[in-house]
Amino acid sequence: MTRSACLIFNPVAGQGDSEADLKQIRSLLEPDIQLDIQFTTEEVDAGQLALQAVDNGVESIIASGGDGTLSAAAEALVETNIPLGIISRGTANAFAAALGIPDTIEAACQNILAGNTRVVDSARCNGKPMILLAGIGFEAETVENADREAKNRYGMLAYFISGLQQLRDFANCEFEAKIETDNQMITVTAAALTIANAAPPTSILAQGPAGIIADDGLLDLTIVAPENRMGAIASAYHLLQTAFRDEATKRDDIGYLQSKRLQVETSPPQKVVMDGEIIGTTPIEIECIPSSLTIFVPVNSFKEPSDKLEGLPGLKIEDRPESE
Numbered sequence: 001m002t003r004s005a006c007l008i009f010n011p012v013a014g015q016g017d018s019e020a021d022l023k024q025i026r027s028l029l030e031p032d033i034q035l036d037i038q039f040t041t042e043e044v045d046a047g048q049l050a051l052q053a054v055d056n057g058v059e060s061i062i063a064s065g066g067d068g069t070l071s072a073a074a075e076a077l078v079e080t081n082i083p084l085g086i087i088s089r090g091t092a093n094a095f096a097a098a099l100g101i102p103d104t105i106e107a108a109c110q111n112i113l114a115g116n117t118r119v120v121d122s123a124r125c126n127g128k129p130m131i132l133l134a135g136i137g138f139e140a141e142t143v144e145n146a147d148r149e150a151k152n153r154y155g156m157l158a159y160f161i162s163g164l165q166q167l168r169d170f171a172n173c174e175f176e177a178k179i180e181t182d183n184q185m186i187t188v189t190a191a192a193l194t195i196a197n198a199a200p201p202t203s204i205l206a207q208g209p210a211g212i213i214a215d216d217g218l219l220d221l222t223i224v225a226p227e228n229r230m231g232a233i234a235s236a237y238h239l240l241q242t243a244f245r246d247e248a249t250k251r252d253d254i255g256y257l258q259s260k261r262l263q264v265e266t267s268p269p270q271k272v273v274m275d276g277e278i279i280g281t282t283p284i285e286i287e288c289i290p291s292s293l294t295i296f297v298p299v300n301s302f303k304e305p306s307d308k309l310e311g312l313p314g315l316k317i318e319d320r321p322e323s324e
């Protein structure tokens, strides 16, 4: 056996039988990977366990739990070159969906065993590591309202119920935002701003451009600014459709742009949720950290950055000779 890993396991994640889950993971991985199994507790989270493993010179880390556990482990591995394997056992499993990682235990373990890695970007939001996205306004309220008890009872539905409750008041959620990008200052009235490094299709408020690319060195900002409740419902529905069709939005009340760094100030101050946790209120400053996290992913799991050249007058494309 040549491979080894620290398996960080949250025994209370999700709604499944965690003993059976661990047994399955061990039976799939242990023939090929020597596992040092560490359990998260209420006091010691996945981030602390991952940092400890890094200090001990671990070869790779496998995290298994909900999005909280996975984000904490990933954040600890930023800029370490230590590869992260992901086995989702949570409610929303946004983390795996955003990075193209299969969400059944068996397929996630096969992905780790296959050993294909990819280096993706991460970001820093008000000094804290961020892997997926930060939501300002609407999304933050939704996360805050989908509490543990509701998640246990309704699973993913808890987020939708909370989202629908919020949608009723969407038009009253308006705030003034001042946004500073790499090269622009923008002032706008909005109900939700989402800044994504990577995002699953279910994070509809991040889907202005659709298909956020996690290794392009850039953050994607989506601005949602409906005029009234009907507009809010229509724009949310539109984003849901375009996200699943992988098309950029065309509505006037939704905007998007890319930037390496973004600063956002709002009036009045708005709650900010980052990778599923409320981290405080605006203002925020977010910067992309290109190529800073190595993860086990299936081959071809990411959309390639698109380009379009066909149709241009006088177009000629040749392979470039290898540089000396």
Ligand SMILES: Nc1ncnc2c1ncn2[C@@H]1O[C@H](COP(=O)(O)OP(=O)(O)OP(=O)(O)O)[C@@H](O)[C@H]1O
Residues within 6 Å of the ligand: 010, 011, 012, 013, 014, 015, 039, 040, 041, 042, 043, 045, 065, 066, 067, 068, 069, 070, 089, 090, 091, 092, 093, 151
């Ligand atoms: N051994 C443990 N006993 C009690 N709570 C724990 C334990 N280990 C971790 N936790 C708690 O679990 C939470 C993290 O849960 P995680 O995100 O992994 O799963 P989840 O909440 O089920 O996922 P999701 O957010 O998708 O619903 C943290 O609040 C942490 O304090």
